Amino acid sequence: MASRGIVVDGLTKRFGSVTAVDDLGFEVAAGRVTGFLGPNGSGKTTTLRMLLGLVEPTAGTATFDGTRYVDLPRPAQHVGSALEASSFHPGRTGLGHLRTLAPQVGVDDARCHEVLELVGLSEAAGRRVLGYSMGMRQRLGLATALLGDPDVIVLDEPANGLDPQGIVWLRALLRGFAERGRTVLVSSHVLAEVQSTVDDVVIIAGGRLVHASSLAGLEDLAERLVVVRSPTPERVEAEAARHGWSVSTDGASTLVRGATGPQVGSALFSAGVELHQLTDRSVELEEVFLRLTSPEPAPGQGAAMGEVA
The missing domain is CATH 3.40.50.300 (P-loop containing nucleotide triphosphate hydrolases)
Known part of the structure; x- marks a missing residue:
């Protein structure tokens, strides 16, 4: 059984x-x-x-x-x-x-x-x-x-x-x-x-x-990030704001947070925004893991003195 x-x-x-x-x-x-x-x-x-x-x-x-x-x-x-x-x-x-x-x-x-x-x-x-x-x-x-x-x-x-x-x-x-x-x-x-x-x-x-x-x-705990390059970044930002997504810039790219690549691509296509790049960054699970397991020392307390296997 x-x-x-x-x-x-x-x-x-x-x-x-x-x-x-x-x-x-x-x-x-x-x-x-x-x-x-x-x-x-x-x-x-x-x-x-x-x-x-x-x-x-x-x-x-x-x-x-x-x-x-x-x-x-x-x-x-x-x-x-x-x-x-x-x-x-x-x-x-x-x-x-x-x-x-x-x-x-x-x-x-x-x-x-x-x-x-x-x-x-x-x-x-x-x-x-x-x-x-x-x-x-x-x-x-x-x-x-x-x-x-x-x-x-x-x-x-x-x-x-x-x-x-x-x-x-x-x-x-x-x-x-x-x-x-x-x-x-x-x-x-x-x-x-x-x-x-x-x-x-x-x-x-x-x-x-x-x-x-x-x-x-x-x-689901990982931050989703979409990299967008467009000759009209202001339109990308406006469309992201309309959908409630946050944006920031990284050189010539616009970084859209809170959405997947297909969601961003569909929204910008419907709005007629010209795109030169759209990349859905992979979920960085290792960062989530490290965040979950990082020790939080009490005030005034340094690193742990020892470990137990």
């Missing part, structure tokens, strides 16, 4: 006087890829470790289909995860690593070979992990996560160490999982790294939720 997703409710974790995660709540829908985003030290890894039962929450819950990870029967067949690309015995081969885990997961040797093929490591199956590159270790971590053929996949910074071709491969793989109704949660501290992959975003900073929406919802 397909997963109904992940629910995080009031999740909190304190390490002594340091609050790493503070009353965090969000949902991850099945059949979609969700990006779990935040700068280094925002609490992402701590959240994922609580989600997977590796860290006990101070308060709150994190569940899969209403059940905590530690209460799932054969959890690796329901939830596959990869949090660290370095947590392998260096003396084992890639295949040997999976064979060691197979009895615990409840799969046979054929499944070990199957997932190695899936992640592109078949030719390196007999090599010791000590000789694997960072990208190969990432692929082995993903193979480990997929060993039980789970319907929920949780990955922490999975693109680290992958070359551009590997990143394209990973995107296609994750999208394929989601299209088959699986739940995919992928963490990253760089929005651009997952922007072409995710359907939804959950953004945290300082251990607290700052934004959760579809990717399109995040785009």
